[in-house]
Amino acid sequence: xxxxxxxxxVELVTExxxxxxxxxxxxxxxxxRGRRLIAGLSAAAAVAGLAIAPMAAGAAASHDPYGYLDSxxxxxxxxxxxxxxxxxxxxxxxxxxxxxxxxxxxxxxxVENTDRxxxxxxxxxxxxxxxxxxxxxxxxxxxxxxxxxxxxAGTSDTIGCSSVSVPEPSAADAVHYPIGYLDSxxxxxxxxxxxxxxLDPDAASTPLxxxxxxxxxxxxxxxxxxxxxxxxxxxxQAGPDQGYKFSLTLPDGRHTLCVTAANVGPGxxxxxxxxxxxxxxxxxxxxxxxxxxxxxxLEAAGGINATTIQVRGWATDPDNKAYPVIVVAYVDGxxxxxxxxxxARPDLAGNAKAGPHPGFDYTLSVGSGSHIVCLWAVxxxxxxxxxxxxxxxxxxxxxxxxxxxxxxxxxxxxVVAAAKKFLGGKYVWGGEDPKVxxxxxxxxxxxxxxxxxxxxxxxxxxxxxxxxxSAGRAVPGxxxxxHDSQGNVYHVGIYVSPGxxxxxxxxxxxxxxxxxxxxxxxxxxxxxx
Numbered sequence: 001x002x003x004x005x006x007x008x009x010v011e012l013v014t015e016x017x018x019x020x021x022x023x024x025x026x027x028x029x030x031x032x033r034g035r036r037l038i039a040g041l042s043a044a045a046a047v048a049g050l051a052i053a054p055m056a057a058g059a060a061a062s063h064d065p066y067g068y069l070d071s072x073x074x075x076x077x078x079x080x081x082x083x084x085x086x087x088x089x090x091x092x093x094x095x096x097x098x099x100x101x102x103x104x105x106x107x108x109x110x111v112e113n114t115d116r117x118x119x120x121x122x123x124x125x126x127x128x129x130x131x132x133x134x135x136x137x138x139x140x141x142x143x144x145x146x147x148x149x150x151x152x153a154g155t156s157d158t159i160g161c162s163s164v165s166v167p168e169p170s171a172a173d174a175v176h177y178p179i180g181y182l183d184s185x186x187x188x189x190x191x192x193x194x195x196x197x198x199l200d201p202d203a204a205s206t207p208l209x210x211x212x213x214x215x216x217x218x219x220x221x222x223x224x225x226x227x228x229x230x231x232x233x234x235x236x237q238a239g240p241d242q243g244y245k246f247s248l249t250l251p252d253g254r255h256t257l258c259v260t261a262a263n264v265g266p267g268x269x270x271x272x273x274x275x276x277x278x279x280x281x282x283x284x285x286x287x288x289x290x291x292x293x294x295x296x297x298l299e300a301a302g303g304i305n306a307t308t309i310q311v312r313g314w315a316t317d318p319d320n321k322a323y324p325v326i327v328v329a330y331v332d333g334x335x336x337x338x339x340x341x342x343x344a345r346p347d348l349a350g351n352a353k354a355g356p357h358p359g360f361d362y363t364l365s366v367g368s369g370s371h372i373v374c375l376w377a378v379x380x381x382x383x384x385x386x387x388x389x390x391x392x393x394x395x396x397x398x399x400x401x402x403x404x405x406x407x408x409x410x411x412x413x414x415v416v417a418a419a420k421k422f423l424g425g426k427y428v429w430g431g432e433d434p435k436v437x438x439x440x441x442x443x444x445x446x447x448x449x450x451x452x453x454x455x456x457x458x459x460x461x462x463x464x465x466x467x468x469x470s471a472g473r474a475v476p477g478x479x480x481x482x483h484d485s486q487g488n489v490y491h492v493g494i495y496v497s498p499g500x501x502x503x504x505x506x507x508x509x510x511x512x513x514x515x516x517x518x519x520x521x522x523x524x525x526x527x528x529x
Contacts, residue, residue: 063090063485065148067129069160072144078166078271079260080135080144082216085119086112086159090152090484093126097149099156100216102135103142108215108256122507124429124490133216136258136271139168153387153485156286173268176202178261180242182273185257190249190279194221197232197243198261198272205239209262211269212248215255221246252280284382292319292383295353296327296341298375303395306368313388314348314358315341315377321355326378327388329364331371332460333488336364338378369464370394370524372487387485392468392522401529405473409527412477414451419443419494419502425511427504432457438504438511440492444479447494453526459492466524478525482518495523 067086074080086096095112114130135144145161169177180198198208207226212219227243236242248257258274284292296315304310315325324340343359364373374390428437432446441459448455456462463481474480474495482491493501493514503514 063154064157065150067148067159069146069162072162072164074164074166078137080164083132084146085116085130086148087125087129088151095128098131099147101145102137107135110215110217134213135216136274137166139166141165176267177270178263180261180272182259182275185275185277187277187279192248192250192277195245197229199238199242200264202265206264207241210244211260213258219248223247250279253283254278289383293379294325294377294386296377296388298389301373301391301393303393306396307365309364309366309373309393309395312361314345316355316358317380319381327360328376330374330486331364331366333486366395368395370468372483374485374487394468405475406528408475411451411453411527412475415447415477418447418450422511427507427510440504443504444492460489463489463524466526467529469523469525471523474523480516481522
């Protein structure tokens with residue numbers, strides 16, 4: 001079983017800059033697994049301001065967010081209701097920001113707002129990983145996409161697109177829908193004041209209830225009032241008070257604001273106008289954030305003795321290269337005391353990204369066994385905290401032997417044969433019984449127990465007691481462990497051959513032959529070094 005990542009620990013460590021100066025047609029959904037980037041969707045990602053890089057053949061993106069756009073249902077008044085879910089392997093309990101695009105243009109952004117216990121059970125995420133949003137558009141064919149913003153290592157990813165056909169109202173119905181206009185949306189600090197007019201042909205003298213959608217989410221209008229509009233009364237043969245005025249308090253950023261008018265009698269509610277407003281200072285783009293985030297690397301990590309790991313590398317923030325950056329180490333998901341990068345590194349003199357004293361070289365206290373150590377550099381000013389890398393470490397330090405693969409131990413052969421019998425079987429979270437099903441570490445424990453080797457129950461503990469080996473020395477029956485950007489081991493597979501494992505994946509995929517998708521995966525063995 002995996003462990004929930006703790007990206008929030010990274011994000012909480014920040015510093016201020018030092019002084020420097022008709023019936024809807026069924027939509028066609030394009031389902032996208034979070035670790036795969038489908039050609040043609042990267043353009044939508046670019047419009048949304050997300051940094052999405054095409055994956056090289058055979059490359060892995062295990063830290064990218066994943067999820068689905070489950071449905072996109074067009075309804076009356078040009079409203080398309082979207083729903084789905086997304087999670088990030090580096091922060092599985094954190095609600096993600098979802099960016100919506102309409103016909104290739106950014107529409108809005110929202111934070112996941114719906115509990116999805118089904119996803120939590122199947123994918124071992126938090127509950128609040130679902131989203132429901134509305135997009136208002138014109139009748140006709142449109143493409144809507146949902147993109148999930150990345151947390152920590154990895155890149156933001158498209159999680160689904162849908163082609164939808166928004167119906168034209170019938171001629172009989174059209175005459176009953178409210179009409180109107182959004183005249184203005186003025187901004188003062190965080191408050192947006194909206195004005196316009198609306199009327200229902202079936203009750204032209206009745207002030208209507210007005211609603212607001214901001215970035216696809218319904219928001220309560222503050223101070224909604226009917227406003228005298230003599231011009232509308234004269235031109236539309238309506239009552240005197242068909243104007244509306246209300247305000248909304250919005251966070252900084254660019255927002256899509258739409259106004260809807262409630263219906264009276266036959267017909268239905270209708271969109272009477274949309275506009276884009278910018279509140280406060282526009283947020284930095286993905287490229288600007290990247291340009292202002294720290295640079296650096298975890299260059300080496302090794303066990304010194306039974307309780308000590310040494311780490312070495314460098315980090316500099318481009319917003320103040322002379323200021324010593326804070327470096328935070330995570331060992332198996334646990335944050336250690338931060339240090340500052342203060343050491344001279346003459347070897348980096350030609351590196352334009354490095355400051356005058358960017359180096360760090362320090363020790364961490366740990367327990368004995370195998371560990372994953374990951375380092376982050378804390379951002380100063382604009383930008384975000386930067387992932388410097390992870391390394392597997394054995395404490396006490398045990399050099400991994402080089403050379404050819406050893407002969408496959410008899411225990412390993414038995415493990416592979418036993419695991420193969422369960423291919424196609426059920427995945428069950430917490431499962432460790434062939435009559436019920438297995439999760440990833442339950443399959444490992446059961447097959448090794450059958451071969452006479454006792455192992456811990458969960459993947460993190462199995463990794464801790466196993467001996468790390470290089471990929472070049474892995475033989476069938478050894479183990480492949482996957483970790484997040486804080487060193488939490490969240491998945492394990494039984495090595496079969498280069499690039500392949502037997503693994504209990506999830507409820508959707510069951511027990512199967514699983515490719516080794518992550519180049520940062522760590523290999524370990526219970527039977528040899």
